Amino acid sequence: MKRWNGWGREEYNYHFAPSAQAFVEKIVGKGIRIKDAELASVIKRVPKSRLPEHALFNNDAELRIRHSRGQSFPDWVALRYGNVDHFPDAVAVPASKEDIESILALAKKGNFNVIPYGGGTSVVGHINVDSGDTPTLTVDMEKYNQLLDLDAISNRATFGAGVRGPDMEDALAAHGFRFGHYPQSHEFSTLGGWVASRSVGTQCYYYGRIEQLFLGGSMHTPQGIFEMLPFSASAAGPDLRHFALGSEGRMGIISEATVRISPLPEFEHFYAVFFPDWESGFTALREMVQSRLDVSMLRLLDKFETETTLQLSGKEKLVNLADKGLRLIGMGEERCMMLFGITGLASGARSTLRQVQHIARQHHGFVEKWYIGKMWYDSRFTTPYLRNNLWECGYALDTLESVFPWSNVADVKDEVENALFSGLQEENENLIVFSHLSHMYTDGASLYVTYLFRRTADPQQTLERWKKLKKAASEVIVKHHGTISHQHGVGVDHRPYLPSEKGELGMQAMQNFYRTFDPQGLMNPDKLYLER
Ligand SMILES: Cc1cc2nc3c(=O)[nH]c(=O)nc-3n(C[C@H](O)[C@H](O)[C@H](O)COP(=O)(O)OP(=O)(O)OC[C@H]3O[C@@H](n4cnc5c(N)ncnc54)[C@H](O)[C@@H]3O)c2cc1C
Incomplete structure (x- = not known):
């Protein structure tokens, strides 16, 4: 059964090793264990x-x-x-x-x-x-979750919008297909939710963002059904699907969605590359992306995330061994890990791997082909369970994300992290802050920042700590003209920052558009914007 007050299934617990706990405690101090409400x-x-x-x-x-x-x-x-x-x-x-x-x-x-x-x-x-x-x-929408149609010639499928990630993949795999949209919340999130919040999966580099996968469908609105015909492409005026994408429940209820699907891949493997420092990893990453290498997933972790990921994996022996080995080849404290995946035809995979290795070596990278990439793949949907353990040990964790051009993403990263590090200085509280570049485009990369701090017995004080941190980091993002969300959406938490990117006319147009479908303002009020 799904936890009512945390992440995931009640039956599954993340193994939070004592060494991992000691690592967190050493940096932010001992957490206070507070009993949860019944x-x-x-x-x-x-x-x-x-x-x-x-x-x-x-x-x-x-x-x-x-x-x-x-x-x-x-x-x-x-x-x-x-x-x-x-x-x-x-x-x-x-x-x-x-x-x-x-x-x-x-x-x-x-x-x-x-x-x-x-x-x-x-x-x-x-x-x-x-x-x-x-x-x-x-x-x-949980009951509205069936595979309704599959066009195996065109690689298209239509599903009820309440289908969850694993059920969707199982239904497609039975016919030799895959959807390939893997947000970390895959276990529970649904097709309708992905469309309505413009979500992004870890392998979007290969399969595309949800807006590239979503071809059309039915949206039930208070004013009637809005049908979005599934065109491969269209030049017939503005693409109205984009008002459903990111509508966050304000426009209506998506009942069905037609999406692009892909044949199950012949080959898929994930790898790690270690670089001696951030600069070399960053330059190699940009070169790989801008040379349009045929990888399915790319991620570059900064030195703190590299270290934290290894420490929190709970695999103490393996981590010590890896540490010794990496030091021997000149990868010390500053080392950064890149993860990448190759998906598709086996013949193409060999050549892609060679190209990645070539660029990595030019920047002093060491490609680890056997364990770490697989470890990431095997735990990609279970790592969010760690939030339960951390919380129970007295630590609060949250993430934030945006996207910036290659020319300033590294500087903004530093500034956001500094804003977070100094956010609780008045209270003498230390934080763990780390980042990775998570989704790549030829002109830029998305920045994904994780921060961890101590909570207190007082919910209001805990919330105030988060508010301070969230505000400080969001202001840096807005100051540098970044979007307030690359993948999580707006909801209520990001609502104050939306006008700065849409502009007054843009906000008005959006409200008027949604009002056409919902004149009484019944649909999910106060998300995206406050009613005027
Ligand atoms: C551990 C964790 C990891 C995550 N990782 C990622 C990630 O990698 N990438 C990413 O993009 N996001 C991620 N998220 C955020 C979240 O999973 C996404 O926003 C996801 O798209 C929400 O889908 P859902 O089905 O759970 O929707 P919900 O949370 O139920 O709803 C989200 C919004 O969509 C609307 N909505 C839902 N279904 C419909 C429908 N049928 N018709 C109309 N509107 C609808 C709701 O009204 C709401 O406004 C993560 C969240 C968690 C907790």
Whole structure:
């Protein structure tokens, strides 16, 4: 079963080795273990539903708690300390287009808000209930999850939007295909959620971002069904699919989506390269990307993330051995690790590997072909479980991300990290901060920063610490004209920063557009922007 107040399945626990705990403690100090609120005590806080009884509405208190929050930092504080204060009045789980239509008709008539819900993995407050007086129905798309059509000649498939990552891949693999969209939340996040929040997968370099994979589909809006025909490409005016991509539930409910798929790859392998320092890794990475090497995934970790990743892996013996070996070949404290993947035809893979090795060697890189890339691949969806262990040991962790041109991404990285490092100076609190470049484009790279700090027994104080850090880092991003999100979306946490990139006219146009489909403003209010 899914945890109600943390990440992932209850049955799975990350192995947080004592050496990894000691590593964290040495840098930020001993964490205070604070007991989490019990589910039973939160159930007592759930008020009576304000929605009328209906066969499609379930107002069970536990179900309402489980749909009240996602995975953002404020969500974790609310759930773990047990001070959630807004809950959906009921949850509906439609199984057909007719159910969705009935729900929207009821919402229009009864004037209640509707929050489309995929996997609830949002990290920016996308699915949270607002504080207003209007009742709210959360619409969980979990039953709407089938493979509806597969065109094996055109490499296209249509799915119900509630399909989760692993189920989608299993259904396609049975026909020899793959979707290839792998956000780290893959285990729980859904096709509809990916489209509505413009998500990005780790292998987007090969398969493409969701906007390249999403061909069209059906969006049920309070004003009727908006059909997006699946064109391979079109020059017929503006591409209206882009209003569904990133709509964050404000426009309507996506019931079905047609996507590009790929044949299962003949070959796939992941590798690591060690560079003696950030500069050499960075230059090699840029060269690889700008030479358009045929890799499926590329990531460059800075020295702190390289060190932390190895330490937190819990594989003490292997890490010590690797450390000794790397030092012998001149990779000391400053070393940085790059991870890359090759996916596709076996014949092409050999030549790509040779090209990567060639560029890496020119920049004094050492390619490790056997263990570390595989370790990354095997643990890519389990590492998020570490957040549970850290939290329980008294540590709070969050991430932020943006994208910058190659010419300034390294400088912005330093500035964001400095803003975070100094964010809690007044309180004499140390942080662990590290970054990697996660998704590459020929003109730029996305920056993904992780920061870890101590929480306190007081939820408000813990939240205040996060707010200070988040604000300081976001201001640096905006100052350098970076987008407030390369992949996580806007929700409520990034909402204050959106006007600085869309401009006043842009914000107005967006609101007017969504109003066309939802004149009463019922759909997921207060996400992306506040109503004027
Ligand atoms: C551990 C972890 C790792 C993550 N890694 C990544 C990553 O690598 N890349 C990345 O891009 N993101 C990542 N995320 C963020 C999150 O997984 C994505 O934003 C994801 O796209 C959300 O999908 P979901 O199905 O969970 O949607 P939800 O969280 O349920 O909803 C997100 C938004 O989409 C809307 N929505 C959902 N379904 C529909 C629908 N059918 N119709 C209309 N609107 C809908 C909701 O109203 C909401 O506004 C991560 C999150 C976590 C917790």
